[in-house]
Amino acid sequence: MKRGVKLSTALIGLCMFFILWQLLAWIVHRPIMPSPLVVLPVFFKGIWGELGIHFLASAGRVLAATALAVFTAVPVGLGLGQIKSLDRIFSPLIAIVYPIPKIVFLPVIYVLLGITDISKIFLIALIIFFQILVVVRDEAANLRPELILSVRSLGAGRRALYRYVYLPASLPAVLTALRVSVGTAIAVLFIAEQSLTTYGLGYYIVVETFQVLLYPEMYAGILAMSLLGLVLYFGIQGLSLHLNPHLHLDEG
Secondary structure, three states: OOOOOOHHHHHHHHHHHHHHHHHHHHHHOOOOOOOHHHHHHHHHHHOOOHHHHHHHHHHHHHHHHHHHHHHHHHHHHHHHHHOHHHHHHHHHHHHHHOOOOHHHHHHHHHHHHOOOHHHHHHHHHHHHHHHHHHHHHHHHHOOOHHHHHHHHOOOOOHHHHHHHHHHHHHHHHHHHHHHHHHHHHHHHHHHHOOOOOOOOHHHHHHHHHHHHOOHHHHHHHHHHHHHHHHHHHHHHHHHHHHHOOOOOOOOO
16 A cells, blocks of 8 residues: 655656746746746745744644644544444534535634634644544544454453554554645645734745745745645654554555
């Protein structure tokens, strides 16, 4: 089963991306589409200065939201997956809320939590929470009964079952859900940071560069946000391989 993207495949894709970008810059031949040869020096210079500060602000929000989502969704998902009565109660609510794009709740979250980093972190965590919750719940519910019975026969209680059976069995699914949700989390972060803040890549791209027609700087910000997504994706993939060393990447 394919579990991720090889580093060599990613590097080839990166080269293809920059080649296509350069061709597009030649075709458009306007300031709105600068060449990567123009943008990359701006990016490398800015990442050690103002752009780097915005990058760290965005990275901190995403990491905090991810941690919050994992530490809340995993125990709830395990509980719903193994306690059928609770799952029957909450499944209708989850079925209704899960497909709703959570970004629509941003004004409500601002009203309830204020226009702070907490509200942005909460919104991103809310999105990741439901993606992890559904995956963990289904994984825990589908555990083989004979495995659970064999562990119980050794005298394990419910706490031991969660620690030594349910959680390890659900961990690969959690990491997969995180990998899948990285792109969504970055997209929501970009929208949330466009206004009512002074730091973050979304603010840098829209307010500090696009609105004042600083196109090379704007594309440098886009590269920084893309880099953030790539770092998170490959970081989660690396953690998955570390915790599951028997899995091999065969994609590409």
